[in-house]
Amino acid sequence: MGDIATKEVFEWVSNGPKIVKASSTVCRHMDDVVDHKFVQERKKKHGVCATSVECYMNKHGVWEEEACEECLQPRDVPMALLMPPVNLARVMNVFYKDGDGYTHAGGPMKTFISSLLVHPIPI
Template structure:
């Protein structure tokens, strides 16, 4: 998600090749938007796989699986539409404030 969200900024800075460029080269004549669409579809499938795995009995302790899933959720939010991690002035800063500084009391 980081590569998809920050693709244009990284390209401007001349940084290493991203997953979007790799996908475009691997699949020939497809546009950047088509590549991103396919990559997001793969992310959706990965979410389905992770959720399904958490619902079935597993030898791995659920506490460990929950931590991994929560980290994955955080990364998803950080790079949801744009690179919120690099640009925290966007909604990411507000997410952190609501979650840590002012958590919902139940």
């Protein structure tokens, strides 16, 4: 990231800033929301632990929809540093909006990756 990634910036990100935590939470929630029913069935058979959605719902006494809401607010650091975790959350939308595209990477996800890396649009 060139001159932007200074020692101070690495110290900042090492302290777990809210935007990085929020991005991670969004990723975890998107996976859990899409996988919730699948995980529940697997849990019955294999004893898998609760999803983050269930944990949040139990801790805060809210419905599933409320447990999945997140808000990212800019901080006093360069946007170039804020965008990678935000973009990670955005790509999770691609992976999980129509099912678990990470675990089951065939179909649309395979087409997306192929379009991006194997057959990109020439510039």
